[in-house]
Amino acid sequence: MAEPPTVSDLFKAKALTDEQVDAAVEQYLAEPRTTAHPITEGYTVDLAAAVAGHHWASQITANPGTNSVLKRAAVQTAILLARARRARTGAKRKRPLPEAGT
Numbered sequence: 001m002a003e004p005p006t007v008s009d010l011f012k013a014k015a016l017t018d019e020q021v022d023a024a025v026e027q028y029l030a031e032p033r034t035t036a037h038p039i040t041e042g043y044t045v046d047l048a049a050a051v052a053g054h055h056w057a058s059q060i061t062a063n064p065g066t067n068s069v070l071k072r073a074a075v076q077t078a079i080l081l082a083r084a085r086r087a088r089t090g091a092k093r094k095r096p097l098p099e100a101g102t
Contacts, residue, residue, distance in 0.1 A: 057078035
């Protein structure tokens with residue numbers, strides 16, 4: 001099975017806009033514990049894991065004295081390198097009803 005695409009892969013494929021990346025960065029900065037951010041149609045990204053899993057970004061965001069421009073750049077880098085996950089549609093698969101007497 002192929003690995004899921006990175007957010008950067010989706011961006012390069014034009015499946016994602018600058019505005020959507022910026023919205024993900026804003027979401028992380030507003031709520032760093034966000035785990036399932038809908039990055040584009042059909043995909044989510046775990047923002048908390050993206051930043052925590054990126055050494056530089058996690059160090060930058062942990063330092064309260066970090067310049068906001070540097071913090072934003074670190075978060076954006078971590079998000080772009082993160083793997084996107086297929087979003088769950090929430091629709092349940094219809095199963096046939098059992099036949100009477102079985």
